[in-house]
Amino acid sequence: MAKELFVSKSDDLPDGERKIVPNGNYEIGVYRVNGDLFAYQNVCPHQGGPACEGLLMAKVEEVIAEDKTYQGMTFNHDEMHIVCPWHGWEFDLATGDMVADRKFRLKKYDVVEKDDGIYVTL
């Protein structure tokens, strides 16, 4: 049977927050964003940085008008990115894919919420 790792009480991980919990030799970063829970190993596929300890930022997009002219940049909060603090690689919070090169990804874990607690399935 899959092992479960207790992360925190439900109330201790409010929306928009992150918790980093030890798991063996590494840690797991657990996020609650817009009501959904996500969990990733805190190891970046680039050089091994603690990806989950970085900023959580909205995707940056360019605004291009009908006539193809550049009109500036904006944040798209529908796609949030985990940004590794070592060099700035960005990972799609929903999938763990590295957004600039989808050959790389963070190791993803399932997360469940039950009995007032949050658990990662190992």
Place this chain on the structure above:
Amino acid sequence: MEIPTDHLNKMSVEEFDTSKLLINAARQRDQRGLEDVLIVDVDCHHYENESMKDIVEFIDDPVLRRTAQVYSGAGTGANNPFMMGSPGSQDVAGRVTRYPLRKMEETPEDGTHRDIHLSLKWMDAMGVDYVMLFPTPMLLLGLHPVPEYEVAMSRAYNRWLTEKILAEENRLKTMLYLPFNDPDATYQMVKDFGDREGVCGFMVVSTRYKPVYDNAYMKTYSLIEEMGKPLAFHGSYSWNDQLLGNTNRFLVTHALGFTIFNAVHMCNWIVNGLPERFPNLDVMWIESGLAWVPWLMQRLDNDYRMRSSEAPLLKRLPSEYMGEMFYSSQPMEMPHNPDILEMTFKMINAETQLCWCSDYPHWDMDVPSVIYDLPFLDERQKKNILGENARKLYNIDVSDRFPNYQPPA
């Protein structure tokens, strides 16, 4: 401290600790047994601007010293005449959090300089034994319009660095900053500081507009060659440069900037026959990555075959001279196809000519595993690149860290 994550929201951070940030580097060190491997980092940095108040006290000229005192204290609200800035966002606009957070880090008040504490912290995490320490904002000082300012600041910095930092910690060394915009002052710097403890070679920041073939430099190259120490050209960028000013994303300013100045100096160095004039002078190229070398080797060889009358001192192809120079590895390009990197390593004779470096704490730093984990290197090659090549080049006595050191066999 709070770091904005978009135009409305912020993330708050309570503390910053280099050892914690680099805990995965320490894990890599332990998994790979890197404590037992000699690792010499040929390019890392500190932020000398944080010690500017102390450094300016070493400026000789009383008027310039007083000016520097004014601006390194509370300032006047005007631009500091000693600092050359360039627009840029090396930290990817705060995404590389060690930039905005570094001021939060606490170090013991035990009489040892903060820069020594901070350096040893990241070195220990990565398993690095010795480093060549370089400044940060001064990497733009070669763009200063007045050579006198570069000379005054670099002499003060070199005195401060050698007396207050290097003399206090044997694991920290440097290739001495040269005020290259003034050839005579450059010569004098080599003479005055070249034999100081911890000075393993000399470094010219390549971001400047002075050609390396100028006759005015020949006496300096001769002197350095005589001393048996290497001369390095260290890349940086300038968004104010006319060519790079055509780029609107720092990604490109950086990708080109850190390469293009070194590429120009390399070309001038080769076609003016400086390797023939100074056959025993070791030359190193720092912080341009590696991919530019095969590009330039092919480009120069091709043109040289058609126009050898313009480079009559050469006895061999440009690529052959380039294959005898030294290169620092960072920021090492990681192509998906490892054959590309393997070929690059072969072309530059990496086994003897490549030296690993971190460039820590700068944003595109490399950890030692970028070399150690390469599938096409054997154990000896890895150890050469991580430490032995640099030990030989700089003639470093490593007995305090490795009493029974033997070069990798």
